[in-house]
Amino acid sequence: MTPPTARTWARRGHTPVIRVRGRSHRRISIAALACYKHGERTRLIYRPRRHVDHREGGRRSFTWTDYRDLLIDAHQQLGAPIVLVWDNLNVHKDRRMRQFIDTHDWISCYFLPAYAPDLNPVEGIWSLLRRSSQINTAFTDPDHLMRTLRHGLRQIQYRSSLVDGCLAETNLTLATPRPQPQ
Template identity: 50%
Template sequence: MRPPKGRAWGHRGHRGHTPVVRVTAQGTKRVSMAALICTKPGQRPRLIYRIHLDRGPAKGRRKGFAETDHARLLDAAHQQLGGPIVLVWDNLNTHVSHAMRELIDARLWLTIYQLPPYAPEFNPVEGVWSHLKRSLANLTEHSLDQLTALVKTRLKRMQYRPGLIDGLIAKTGLDFQPP
């Protein structure tokens, strides 16, 4: 629940005093997100995402997205897009695990290409996270539910801005059109 920090201009009477945003670090609650930017010839690009809430400690339970959560996101994208998927994926530990490999192998409609390690500039979804974090800078929500609602609203707005999504794709310098 710690917000990303942003820069701020102080009031005239407060020159030289850095504004402070107080945030409590109670518990280990978190909102995790996974997203896909999808392109299909002749159609506008799409942003498909899922949100995972972790409301606190539980032994042996993963805090963020597990392999099965990623698989459900891919299944939803397959359903929405109505065809096979070629996925260009980063090297997140859940993306390259043995369990994920088994889930991928069970989906004949899915082809995976891994991005090189430490190459976020080639991943357009990194732009989604950057854009989202900037929009949440210095925000202090009072509850996990309020933060989740705000994140969903901001991601929903991005879904309806194909120009933004096109820009995130263009920024990678990669050509996503089939040969």
């Protein structure tokens, strides 16, 4: 992962150059759920995953079973039904994922419009993560990156006002007003 850069410097008249070693073929993915409920503290449930080198037959991203397991864990932690508001990632729309959602009455699923990251509160979480724990960091190995990700996500998780701010930034509300009969 190429680290984001917040500040750099160079002599006047010279363009700053930041050298980054070649890219690794290892890949780390994170899935997260921002959980909101009226009258309760906002929760962030996440799962980072380190993938095997894809050239050795490994996958480069989460599978539908990884998302399924995350939903089951979230349901157990929250002890309540889940209303998913998902973006249009192909794994979210996978036939097997749809079957799983349709066979469980504790999940309702809605999809955001295409190309609408500004309506997805989790995109704000990724922005906070990149701007806080990853800024100006050159990771020495995948374990260092994984530790830093977990630490950064834990910091966001413990400050529920940050997760609330990500929802506020979308201008979405938790409950929509019911149409009044005319």
